Amino acid sequence: MKTIITLSQKHQKLTVFIALILCYLFTxxxxxxxxxxxxxxxxxxxxxxxxxQAALHRPGLSHLMVVGLTTFGFASGKSTSNDGxxxxxxxxxxxxxxxFSPMFLWRQGKKVLLEFEPSFNNDGVGVNWAAISYFxxxxxxxxxxxxxxxxxxxxxxxxAGWINKxxxxxxxxxxxxxxxxxxxxxxxxxxxxxxxxLAVTNGxxxxxxxxxxxxxxxxxxxxxxxxxxxxxxxxxxxxNSSLEIGISGMTGGVSNGNTxxxxxxxxxxxxxxxxxxxxxxxxINIKSQYNVINVGTATYVNPIDPTKSYTFNNxxxxxxxxxxxxxxxSQIEFIKNLEVAFRYGQYNTPKNSTWGSNTTQTDFGxxxxxxxxxxxxxxxxxxDSKSTVDQTLFTSPVPDVKTQAFHIQFAIQL
Amino acid sequence: xxxxxxxxxxxxxxxxxxxxxxxxxxxxxxASKSGAQLWGENCQHxxxxxxxxxxxxxxxxTIGMHMQTRALITEQERNKIVxxxxxxxxx
Numbered sequence: 001m002k003t004i005i006t007l008s009q010k011h012q013k014l015t016v017f018i019a020l021i022l023c024y025l026f027t028x029x030x031x032x033x034x035x036x037x038x039x040x041x042x043x044x045x046x047x048x049x050x051x052x053q054a055a056l057h058r059p060g061l062s063h064l065m066v067v068g069l070t071t072f073g074f075a076s077g078k079s080t081s082n083d084g085x086x087x088x089x090x091x092x093x094x095x096x097x098x099x100f101s102p103m104f105l106w107r108q109g110k111k112v113l114l115e116f117e118p119s120f121n122n123d124g125v126g127v128n129w130a131a132i133s134y135f136x137x138x139x140x141x142x143x144x145x146x147x148x149x150x151x152x153x154x155x156x157x158x159x160a161g162w163i164n165k166x167x168x169x170x171x172x173x174x175x176x177x178x179x180x181x182x183x184x185x186x187x188x189x190x191x192x193x194x195x196x197x198l199a200v201t202n203g204x205x206x207x208x209x210x211x212x213x214x215x216x217x218x219x220x221x222x223x224x225x226x227x228x229x230x231x232x233x234x235x236x237x238x239x240n241s242s243l244e245i246g247i248s249g250m251t252g253g254v255s256n257g258n259t260x261x262x263x264x265x266x267x268x269x270x271x272x273x274x275x276x277x278x279x280x281x282x283x284i285n286i287k288s289q290y291n292v293i294n295v296g297t298a299t300y301v302n303p304i305d306p307t308k309s310y311t312f313n314n315x316x317x318x319x320x321x322x323x324x325x326x327x328x329x330s331q332i333e334f335i336k337n338l339e340v341a342f343r344y345g346q347y348n349t350p351k352n353s354t355w356g357s358n359t360t361q362t363d364f365g366x367x368x369x370x371x372x373x374x375x376x377x378x379x380x381x382x383x384d385s386k387s388t389v390d391q392t393l394f395t396s397p398v399p400d401v402k403t404q405a406f407h408i409q410f411a412i413q414l
Numbered sequence: 415x416x417x418x419x420x421x422x423x424x425x426x427x428x429x430x431x432x433x434x435x436x437x438x439x440x441x442x443x444x445a446s447k448s449g450a451q452l453w454g455e456n457c458q459h460x461x462x463x464x465x466x467x468x469x470x471x472x473x474x475x476t477i478g479m480h481m482q483t484r485a486l487i488t489e490q491e492r493n494k495i496v497x498x499x500x501x502x503x504x505x
Contacts, residue, residue, distance in 0.1 A: 063476050065469075107476040115480065135479065138489035139438070157484060163461045186486035188440030195486035196431075234486065239444050241455045276458050283458070372462035413461075 063107045068117065068414040071161030073097035077381075077405030083397065097167050097409045098122055103129070111135050128177065139185040143199075149178050150197035150232040151248045152289045153272035154320075161411030165285070165324045165341040166365040167379035168407065172318025172347030174250070174268055174291055178202055178217055178228075191239040196231070203228025204266050205256035212300055212354045213314045215266060215293070218256050228252030228266075246272040254295065264296040281329035290319035303354060303393055310393060312352040320345035320361070326369075341365035341379075349388075356388035373413035381405050440490070449498025452491050460485060466502035474499045 039047075076091035101119040108114075117129040131145030148156045155176050158164060182199030203226060207216040232248040250268040255261040272289040295314035302308040324341035345361035360383070367377040383403040391397055447455075457463040469477060478496035481487065487495075 063472055065473050065476055067477070067480075105476050105480050107479055110475075110479075113476070113479045113483065115483070133479075133483050135482075135489075141483055143483065157460050160461075184483065184486055186482070186488045186491075187438040188444060188488055188490070189438050191441040191444055193444075193488065194438075197486060239441070241459055244459065274459065278458075369462065372464055373468070 061109045065105050066102050066414070067105060068100075068102035069160050069162055069412065070100045070414060071097050071409055071411040073167060073407055073409035075167075075405050075407045077403055079401060079403040081399040081401045083399035085399075094122065097161070097407060099161060101128055102414065137185075139187045141184050142181075143184065144181045146177055146179050147182070147199075148176055149180070149201055149230050149250070150182065150184070150199055151175070151230055151250050151268065152232070152270040152291060153234075153244070153246055153274055153287075154289050158287065160413070161409065162373050162375055162413040164411075165287075165322060165339070165367065166343050166363040166381070167377060167409040168361075168363065168381060170289070170318075170320035170322075170343065170345045171359060171361045171383070172291065172316065172345070172349075173289075174270075174293055174318075175204060175215070175217055179220060180227075193236040193241065195234040195236075197234075198231035199229075201228050201230060203252040203254075205254050206258065206261050206264070206295075206298070208256075208258065212303075213295060213298065213312070213350065214355060215254065215295065222256065224253070224255060224257045226253035226255060232270075242275060242277045244272075244274045246270075246274075248272070261298050264298045266293065266295045268293045278328065281327055283326045283328045285324040285326070286322065288319070288321040290317070292317050304395060310352075310390065312350050312356075312390070314350050314353065316347070316349045318345070318347040324365075324367075337369045339365075339367040339369065341367065351388040352390040354389055354393050356390070357385045358388060359383060359385040375411050377407075377409050377411070379407040379409070381407065440488075445490070447494070449494035449496075453495045453498055456485065456487055456491060456495065464499075466499045469499075469503065471500040471503055474503065 072094065074091070074093050075097065078087050078089050080087040099119060099121040101117050101121070103115065103117040106114040106116075111134060113133045113135070115129050115131055115133070117127065119126050119128045127146060129147055131143050131147040134142040136142055150156065151174060154170060155173055159169060178199075178201035180199045180201030182197065184195070184197040186193060186195040202218040202220070202222045204215045205218045207214045209216075228250060229252060230248070230250040232246050234244050234246040236244045248268075248270040250266070252266060253262075254264050254266045268291065270289060270291045273287065275284070275286045277284050293316040297311060297314070299309040299311045302310050320343055322341065322343040324339055326339040327335055330336040341363070342365070343361070343363040345363075347359045347361070348357075349359075350356050362382045362384075363379055364381075365377055365379040367375050369375050381404070383401075383405075385402070386400045387398045389398045454463060466474075474496050478492045478499075482489065482492045
C-alpha cells in the first residue's frame with residue numbers, strides 16, 4: 001500500500017514537472033514568433049547573396065546544350081584501271097573523312113526535345129538533323145522535321161566518326177536523311193526488348209539530273225503526292241541487350257511528277273545485325289547490314305543517241321560485315337586502348353545500266369582510343385570495282401577500277 | 415475494293431501493334447536491373463560506355479532523351495541510366 005502511495009506521489013510530481021516544461025516551451029515559441037531573431041546586416045546580405053547564387057544554379061524546365069562530333073583525316077591512295085592508263089595517285093587532308101558537326105540539343109521539360117545538327121563535311125555545308133521529338137508516352141515518341149530515315153542500323157546509329165570502327169562508310173548504303181514525320185519507341189518484352197521506328201517521308205525519286213535510274217531524295221522539291229513509307233523493327237533477344245537484329249522496309253513511288261515514271265515504285269528492304277559481347281579478356285563487336293533496292297522497270301534515254309531508249313532490271317544489293325576486337329581487360333593501358341577491326345562489303349548495281357558494277361570493299365583497321373569518345377585510327381582500304389555496264393551506251397569502254405587507300409583519322413565526340 | 419482491303423489491313427496492323435505495345439512488360443529479372451548495369455549493357459551496344467563526369471546532371475537529362483530517340487532504349491532504362499549518371503557525376 002505504501003509503495004502504491006509513493007508511486008502516485010512520484011507520478012504527480014512528474015506530471016507537474018512536465019507541465020511546467022511544456023508551459024516554458026510554449027511561452028518560448030510564442031515569444032520567438034512575436035520577436036523573431038534579428039540578424040545583423042552582414043549575415044542578412046550573405047544569406048540573400050547565397051539565395052541568389054542558388055537560384056542561378058537551379059535547373060529550369062528548358063535546357064540547351066551543344067554536343068556533336070568532328071573527324072579529321074588524311075588519305076593517300078592509288079587508283080588503277082584495266083584500260084592501260086597510268087595509275088592515279090592522290091593524297092589529301094580531309095578526303096572522305098572530314099566532318100565538323102555541332103549538335104544543338106534543346107530540351108523543353110521532359111516531353112519535348114529539339115535536335116539540330118548542321119554539318120560541314122566533304123560535301124560542303126549541310127544539315128544532318130533538324131527535328132522535334134515529343135515524348136507522348138513511355139513507349140511512344142512522335143518526331144517531325146528532317147531526320148535520318150529508319151532504314152537499317154548503320155546510318156542512324158553507327159555512322160558517326162567516333163563510333164565507326166574504320167575510317168570510311170560501308171559502300172552502297174541507301175538514302176540517309178529526309179523530311180517527314182514518324183513514331184518510334186522501345187519496349188520490354190519479358191526478358192527481351194523490341195523497338196519500332198516508322199516514318200512517312202517525302203521520299204525518293206529517279207534522279208532528274210542524270211535520268212539513268214539512280215535514286216535521289218525528293219527533299220523539299222516534292223512535286224507529287226507520292227510519299228515514302230519507311231520503318232524498322234528491332235529485336236534484342238537477350239536480357240543483357242548484347243544482340244540486336246533488325247528488319248527494315250521502305251516503299252514509295254519515285255516519279256515525283258515526272259509522267260515518264262508515274263507507275264514506277266521503289267521497294268527497299270534491309271536486315272541488320274549487331275552483337276557486342278565482353279568475353280574475358282576481350283570485347284567482341286560484330287556488325288552487319290544487308291540492303292536490297294528494287295526499282296520498277298522504266299525506259300531511259302540512250303546517252304549516245306537520244307532518239308533511242310534502253311531499259312534494264314533496276315535492282316541493287318549491298319551489304320557489309322564488320323568484326324572488331326578490343327582487349328578491354330589488359331593490365332597494360334596502351335594495349336587496353338587498342339582495337340583491331342576488319343570489314344568486308346559488297347555493292348552490286350544493276351547490270352546493263354550506265355552505272356552497273358560489282359564492287360567489293362575490304363578494310364583493315366587499327367584504332368587507339370584516347371578516351372571513350374576520342375579515337376585515332378589508321379585504315380587500309382581496297383575498293384575493287386568490276387564494271388557491268390552496257391558498253392554500247394558509251395563511246396569508249398568503261399574499265400574496271402581498283403583503288404587502294406591508306407587513311408589516318410582522328411575522331412571525337414564533342 | 416483494293417483500297418478497302420488496304421484500309422482494313424492497316425487498321426488491323428495498327429490494332430495488333432497497339433495491343434502488343436500495351437501488353438509489353440519487363441520480366442522481374444530485367445525490371446530489377448540497376449542503372450549502373452543498364453549503363454554498362456546498353457551504351458556499348460553502339461559506342462564506348464561514357465564516363466559519368468563527362469557531363470553535368472542537367473546535361474545527362476537532355477542526353478538521356480536524345481539517346482532514347484536514337485537507340486530506342488525503353489523509358490525505364492533511360493530513367494535509371496540517367497539517375498545513375500547524375501548521382502555518379504555529382505560525386
